[in-house]
Amino acid sequence: MSAPARLSVRIDRKVCVGTSNCAEEAPRAYEMDDRASPHARPGATDDDILRGAEACPVGAITVFDPTTGKQVYP
Numbered sequence: 001m002s003a004p005a006r007l008s009v010r011i012d013r014k015v016c017v018g019t020s021n022c023a024e025e026a027p028r029a030y031e032m033d034d035r036a037s038p039h040a041r042p043g044a045t046d047d048d049i050l051r052g053a054e055a056c057p058v059g060a061i062t063v064f065d066p067t068t069g070k071q072v073y074p
């Protein structure tokens with residue numbers, strides 16, 4: 001069983017264009033709501049979070065380590 005996520009996610013909705021790449025690439029970490037807007041989901045692993053962020057074509061997803069406050073992606 002994979003470790004639960006340590007990382008946290010910020011999705012910039014002004015940048016997001018609703019492609020759903022994040023949710024398709026990492027459905028345990030991201031899901032689209034009924035307005036085609038993505039949300040971070042609980043229960044994802046850090047790998048899920050990073051894979052979905054890397055799939056975003058417009059760089060709308062930023063990933064942080066909340067224990068250090070440092071940005072880890074991009």
Ligand code: SF4
Binds near residue numbers: 016021022038
């Ligand atoms: S991949 Fe990026 S642009 Fe596409 S829905 Fe996710 S956050 Fe928005």
